Amino acid sequence: MASGGEVISNKQVIFKQFVEGFPKESDMAVKTSSISLKVEEGSNAVVVKNLYLSCDPRMRFRMKHSKDPGFVSFQPSSPLEGFGVAKVVDSGHPEFKKGDLVWGTVGWEEYSVIKNPESIFKIHHTDVPLSYYTGILGMPGLTAWAGFYEVCAPKKGEYVYISAASGAVGQLVGQFAKLMGCYVVGSAGSKEKVEILKNKLGFDDAFNYKEEHDLDAALKRCFPEGIDIYFDNVGGKMLDAVLLNMRLQGRIAVCGMISQYNLGQSEGVCNLMNIVYQRIHMVGFIVFDYFPQYSKFLEVVLSLIREGKIVYLEDIAEGLENAPAALVGLFSGRNIGKQVVVVARE
């Protein structure tokens, strides 16, 4: 029970049931609960007002009943959780005070109680859009940074291919690769996204995978010399086609496989023998392993933003009511750029 303090209404996006196949808006419901804005006495929790919520593909894993301790399933009848930007309303923790801006895991609701404030980051730089801390300056940004610089071990002049290239992570990998002096091609699922890759994000080339009957042929057209680095966000048939086009000593950074997340049984990948022929390094990584490098990352990427050397596309959904559709839209590729939900702007 809350020990006094203002109790106000708290709109929430409730997780209704475990999901098989493609998630639907009806797997979630927007309801109104109530919350005390005061931290319980003796607790070191923090109460926050949520401003921006992040829609991330890996939330799909938490929508199924999981035995894996690495993926804590969402609780039916409770709010979803994800990364978000929030403002501290009350704090029992010495490192946070009312008014602080933070980012980290919050509930999909107007106000959240954060019971382990050690897991959230304080935001010190507000000369950039706050929503960036769900994207370029948050988990997806660190994913792109660690995945490209640490996992791919890129060299100037190398041929880099990125799938889901206009997404939260892909658009940054492409820009990092251009800054490194690589030749960069991305794929995405619409003509509009392809135009953005080429004209706004500085990719050397791009293609719409939905219009290619033969992915192998599309890759051969874009990479007549083959691919040195594949940043894989999609898995499945695309990965299989890429394996046919890798160069000697190529590297595949496996970030995610969004094409597979809603399938009962993953598609089989057949061309793995090319890993031997071309001496490929295929490496899976998870951003959480790189969180200790966050402050170094932040310094570098903030500078790139301020110097105008890097841009970031966001797709903003307004209001918690639109959050279920925004999340579901990730899996049909409806979003252009990082999908964010605005709960409140301050």
Next chain:
Amino acid sequence: MASGGEVISNKQVIFKQFVEGFPKESDMAVKTSSISLKVEEGSNAVVVKNLYLSCDPRMRFRMKHSKDPGFVSFQPSSPLEGFGVAKVVDSGHPEFKKGDLVWGTVGWEEYSVIKNPESIFKIHHTDVPLSYYTGILGMPGLTAWAGFYEVCAPKKGEYVYISAASGAVGQLVGQFAKLMGCYVVGSAGSKEKVEILKNKLGFDDAFNYKEEHDLDAALKRCFPEGIDIYFDNVGGKMLDAVLLNMRLQGRIAVCGMISQYNLGQSEGVCNLMNIVYQRIHMVGFIVFDYFPQYSKFLEVVLSLIREGKIVYLEDIAEGLENAPAALVGLFSGRNIGKQVVVVARE
């Protein structure tokens, strides 16, 4: 034309036609040709008498019509080629003289003309069986050594799994891993091989994959804590099951995928998302990249043999007439240990 010298008959194993599916003995024919034992004047070639021939799974690649410059197809109506141990009969090359023992690529025939003697190694140590230079001291040995120590980056106490574990490469990887202080399990295709793994080669455990209906369950039984290192010689369903059992930061060295070589279309591998979950490094390698390290390898492994710290199982077929059956037998797992063909003993 040969410029003089003794011309004698030369029995050969002729490659008849490109192969689809499983190779058959009838894809080859034993015929008798003739050869001059004198090197042509002005040539730096070497004429050798072949003693031991190596049957290697990767010869399968050369039995199909290949557009890949990395795999030069066998020429129909010409002898097969492969690694072998031979004795120099005549030499136009300053580094080789009559009577020298060598190993390297030779024809499947009694006598071969080696036109590029730079590609062959002189044998200096003959206190071990000469046939070892087709196996433990030749290409398979270097494969096991480089694949385990360089690609797998093993640490004492790690859990190591090896498929095709009694084969030319697998039996060595297992022994190297035991010397490193790892827990080592191998799989093979018969009860006899499993006994050999446990009782002759010092594996901690072994299983017959042909008797396991559920490879995932078999691996969970052998590795309740999971697998740190998988040395993959087979690919396909086994690789898929292993992916479900890898530990965090596990390494998969992809040496070969013999289960796939005779299939028109490779089996699909479905569990690749585990590469992300467990941050797996899956690395393909080819022994030829490690040939510059051969002398270092030779020194180490010769010592291990002489000290009795390592043993090597060979399966010896007698005579060129039996070479086609020996080669074909690799793909049904007929051989126990390294498959060698004796052409002559001196």
